[in-house]
Amino acid sequence: MKLEDILNKYFGYSAFRPGQREVIEKVLDGKDVIALLPTGMGKSLCYQLPGYIFDKPVLIVSPLLSLMQDQVDQMKQFKEKRVVALNSFLNPMQKRASIQNLHDYRFIFISPEMLLQEQVQQKLNSMELSLIVVDEAHCISQWGFDFRPDYLRIGQVLGKPNRPPIMALSATATQKVLGDIEAYLNMDSPYKFIHSVDRPNIHLGKMLFQGREEKIEWILDHVTKTAGPGIIYTQSRLKTESLSQRLLQSGVTTAAYHGGMDPLDRQFIQQQFIDGSLDWIVATNAFGMGVHKQNVRQVIHESLPSNMANYMQEIGRAGRDGEDSLAILLYAEGDEELAKFVGIDDYPVDAHVDSYISYRSRNELPTSMIHNGEISETAFRVLDYWMNQLQPADVKQRLSSMKYEKMRAVEEVMDLIETNTCMREQLVHYFGQTLENRPEDCCQCCGLQYENIIRVREIIDAPSKELNWKRRIEQLLIGFS
């Protein structure tokens, strides 16, 4: 059967989107693949279709529980029953049963942490996989080094002899991220499908201010006068709350979103943003992955993103429908200091290395460092990873060079602020590509006028929009209680 026939039979499409066919063919040939495909261009099809050709299960490593759940739900809607998400949502009994029957599933979603568990390893070693997929593979680079070190171990546990091909998927990756993906997944000269990172319909703005309050004033003014939907990225949880409060007072339908919130609230707010009952979201960088919304018109950075990869990822959430959109980077003097501080704040230091060694020499578990309040859980995991990889002196060396890298990454974002050359050109160049065409109203340095891109709200626009059904029901319920 031809690939197109399979595509039609299982997915109902008549033609592949750019990149899909190449990527699938390589994998069927047994080759490793890194595919950078724009969001919404059918990344998941790249592993789902091979799943129907191969006889053996496809293993998909995924960074977020919510992401796994979405994908599983979606596949079940399409009548695929042989799909499972192996994660902490399962109770111990379900978990045991799932592991036991793992070989019977067609698609297995799993977190890196779960993947590394002994019992899972044992089972995986006893069975054959047809394909290993690492979804949102930039997480290896983005999170592996200082946050979720298990991301760096994926390659170690999956890289057995006679392993199936590995497919790494992402929307954007810098040269460095690409290198990290290839290295840490132990890939074998992978085929790379890389689309242009440029998104001509996203117009790039920047605004420089003296003080931080002025940025807020500008946002309040700008957001009340222009059309959403939009995302405002800021650095701290508190600020998401305070800024969204002020926007609410100005009549903007908005909500805060950050990692400290109740998961159900987060889900609810995300859903409201997607279905249009919220115009704006004020969020930390917790917001974004797995948010499939086509018509985001604006992305505003109230504070500096911590590196270019994040910046690209975050502005990339605008204009997925291809319509003109605006990404505005705000800067006030000294912002880079905060970005640097936050970047290296929760990070092991030399004293932690020494302490770790002394625990070991006393035959005590280094994990006690956490319970004794010496170190955060996150920093400990990072420390523990490197202590198991390198000699202590090298660990210190490594930690300091990683800190330096983080500060340098902030400086690279500062280049966007400080230089007066085309922002698009800088961005694209940073990703190791060259810019083919410059769109009209390209960026701040090419004479961008915001009002050419974003509809200015008419004064007649009532501040409170028509209530949708969800809100109506909520109000009814409040009325009765």
Next chain:
DNA sequence: CGGTGAAGCCATAAGGCTTCACCGGTGCGTTATT
């Protein structure tokens, strides 16, 4: 590191000034405790 805001200081009182404490992201899994 740096911004912010509350408290303390002065002493005609009031408001202006200094000092100082506080705060600052991303998620998995597991488990002890309300």
